[in-house]
Amino acid sequence: MKMKLKLKLPRSNCTGTWLLGGLLLLLGLHWHSALGKEEHEVLLLEMDSDADADADCQQQMKDDMDTTESACENFHEYACGNWHPNSSQRAFGAHDMRSQWAAVHKQRLVRHFSQVSSSAEPDQLATFYGNCMSGQQSVRVYTEALERRTYWPLLSNDSATFDWVAASAGLRRFGAQGLWRLKVQPNWQAADQSIFYLLPPSFEMLGSSPISEFLYQRYLKSLLLELGLRVRRASALAAQLVDFEQSLRQLLPLDVEQTLVLREPQSLGQLEQQLPQLQLRRYFDLLLQGLPSGATEKLLVVADLEYLSRLQRLLQRPHSVDPLVLSTWLLLKLPAHVELHQYDEDPLKVRQRHCLERLSILMPRQLSQLLVRLSLGEDPAAYEGQVVRAQRLFSRLQAQFERQLNETDVFEADPSTQTLAIQKLRNMRLILPQIEAEAPGAGAQPLSGNYDENLLQLSQSRALAEFRLVVDCQEKSCDGAQPADRNSLNPLSVNAYYRLKQNAVVLPLGLLTAPSLERCRWINAMDQTARLSGSMGSILGHEMVHALDYDGINYDASGQLSNGQWPPRAIIRFGLRAACYLGSRYSNATLTINENIADSEGLRLAFEAYRHQRTHRGVTDPRGLKTFFVAFAQNWCGSAPSSRGAGAGQHAAHSERVNNVLGNFPEFLEIFQCKAGSQMSPPDKCRIW
Numbered sequence: 001m002k003m004k005l006k007l008k009l010p011r012s013n014c015t016g017t018w019l020l021g022g023l024l025l026l027l028g029l030h031w032h033s034a035l036g037k038e039e040h041e042v043l044l045l046e047m048d049s050d051a052d053a054d055a056d057c058q059q060q061m062k063d064d065m066d067t068t069e070s071a072c073e074n075f076h077e078y079a080c081g082n083w084h085p086n087s088s089q090r091a092f093g094a095h096d097m098r099s100q101w102a103a104v105h106k107q108r109l110v111r112h113f114s115q116v117s118s119s120a121e122p123d124q125l126a127t128f129y130g131n132c133m134s135g136q137q138s139v140r141v142y143t144e145a146l147e148r149r150t151y152w153p154l155l156s157n158d159s160a161t162f163d164w165v166a167a168s169a170g171l172r173r174f175g176a177q178g179l180w181r182l183k184v185q186p187n188w189q190a191a192d193q194s195i196f197y198l199l200p201p202s203f204e205m206l207g208s209s210p211i212s213e214f215l216y217q218r219y220l221k222s223l224l225l226e227l228g229l230r231v232r233r234a235s236a237l238a239a240q241l242v243d244f245e246q247s248l249r250q251l252l253p254l255d256v257e258q259t260l261v262l263r264e265p266q267s268l269g270q271l272e273q274q275l276p277q278l279q280l281r282r283y284f285d286l287l288l289q290g291l292p293s294g295a296t297e298k299l300l301v302v303a304d305l306e307y308l309s310r311l312q313r314l315l316q317r318p319h320s321v322d323p324l325v326l327s328t329w330l331l332l333k334l335p336a337h338v339e340l341h342q343y344d345e346d347p348l349k350v351r352q353r354h355c356l357e358r359l360s361i362l363m364p365r366q367l368s369q370l371l372v373r374l375s376l377g378e379d380p381a382a383y384e385g386q387v388v389r390a391q392r393l394f395s396r397l398q399a400q401f402e403r404q405l406n407e408t409d410v411f412e413a414d415p416s417t418q419t420l421a422i423q424k425l426r427n428m429r430l431i432l433p434q435i436e437a438e439a440p441g442a443g444a445q446p447l448s449g450n451y452d453e454n455l456l457q458l459s460q461s462r463a464l465a466e467f468r469l470v471v472d473c474q475e476k477s478c479d480g481a482q483p484a485d486r487n488s489l490n491p492l493s494v495n496a497y498y499r500l501k502q503n504a505v506v507l508p509l510g511l512l513t514a515p516s517l518e519r520c521r522w523i524n525a526m527d528q529t530a531r532l533s534g535s536m537g538s539i540l541g542h543e544m545v546h547a548l549d550y551d552g553i554n555y556d557a558s559g560q561l562s563n564g565q566w567p568p569r570a571i572i573r574f575g576l577r578a579a580c581y582l583g584s585r586y587s588n589a590t591l592t593i594n595e596n597i598a599d600s601e602g603l604r605l606a607f608e609a610y611r612h613q614r615t616h617r618g619v620t621d622p623r624g625l626k627t628f629f630v631a632f633a634q635n636w637c638g639s640a641p642s643s644r645g646a647g648a649g650q651h652a653a654h655s656e657r658v659n660n661v662l663g664n665f666p667e668f669l670e671i672f673q674c675k676a677g678s679q680m681s682p683p684d685k686c687r688i689w
Ligand SMILES: *[C@@H]1O[C@H](CO)[C@@H](O)[C@H](O)[C@H]1NC(C)=O
Pocket: 086, 087, 088, 089, 104, 107
């Protein structure tokens, strides 16, 4: 069936691309028509009612809504009541809108890998993925790789030669951790520089329940059996290994979760003097072998001195550590680190997720390039378009924030603080994934047919690239974009974040290719803008506002800690307004306040920027405003995972986030005609900027 529709579209340079499809399906007629008169003209479109409705993102938006729910009583339910991930998306971890975006990426990749024919020219990603899925792994590959660096009593029965320092360095060159956790992170005092952190181990696999300890012991035993030990010996040794790890954990203070004290970075030379038995100098020399590291003793290290000195005492105590136990514990750290055999018995989907995770860690750039091709097509211009759209949106939000900072009375009679705030805003960068640039050494060598060997090779290049970052930054100050960029490149990540110490918003690839940033083919430019502003605009706005939340105001335009830059008067004015976010409708308010500020003020930025754009284009049609609010709310369809990860406690529940934020918007209440006293209209309306 064909029919003709007349529509009014604002003049826009992109109408041409909409027509390319030939068949155009339009619009949000159903729920828009509730608003009354259509004032459309100008463009004549052919519409085929059989056209692929799934491709219509406006349709998707409507399908997720539950319009039987009153928008003024529970907008989250109204906007999201019919949202649900299908079974395969759930199997890929979808429990809310963002995890659904990630699940869609994973589905695309898995589908692609299952279609790559073996006769096609060898493809590194497909090779690695295929070998990972086939699950034919051997612990021997890992122990042999370690044997090249030192002798292991378990394997060579000569305990006198065991060199635990060389063993630890050898492990870390493959990315595994030993008696301490060595991390590469930005110097917390100078964010542009990456340095080493020496921290206690994480004890993740050991866990803290009898069940996790039992499972861990059984796992270690299975590795020992695979190494050829007899059952009884493997059992006894596995029990000793778990005991040893528990004795390490006892070196931690009891409240380790709560207290992460950041020490000043110190030079490795100083640290070596404080902890001579740990032979840290030799450890780093071995670790950095082959890298142009220059003066090792000048390397900067942030160390957990309490833990390390207790560790030193433990290792010194006569007979406290059996060399066979220590060496075997270290030996098994590598297979445990790569989760050898951990997924062998899991269902297909779990193994697929695991193998994709591995790819995203070890070959992020190649996987990103593939994901971009799969989600945006072969034409590089499509990706560029997406980048440009994100950057323009970011600039519009920046300009909007500046207008609000110009107008606010938080800075009344205090132009110098106002200038600081505006300077910080203007300096803020948007960090986008650099999918083209090649990381030094990453994945340079072709992969073999052996998964374990490939895994080791890629892990090693990754670890060495990480160390190179430190070594290169040792003398000169490095470009701060580098470490952040590594994070933004994770193709499976759909979380944007604000980097306090770089004054930058990071938008990872998973978001840059998410449906919310895609151009809907079938809708008009103003709805397009409304959708983009409500969805991606509110995400970027949220991150931007973190620059001036309770944490943010302590850092200056370059990300340096600058306590006391804001005079008490401005802080008091800020605090008086921010106090509204401590009101009773916010649960756990003191914990979630920064996130609640960012949610609400970020949506304010997105909304004002969108309104500004409408005014500029002379749009008066109110429908885009509804689209805007629905698009925002639909970012939060579903609910947070039941086992919440670190940091999750700082966010309120999804429904509360949506409803509390919108309750602060008189414009929302007006456009949805919510009466005073309705659930969505609280008496106190919070706004800082
Ligand atoms: C779930 O939805 C996706 C689209 O994201 C589709 O490709 C997939 O086939 C669907 N799976 C099932 C089981 O319906």
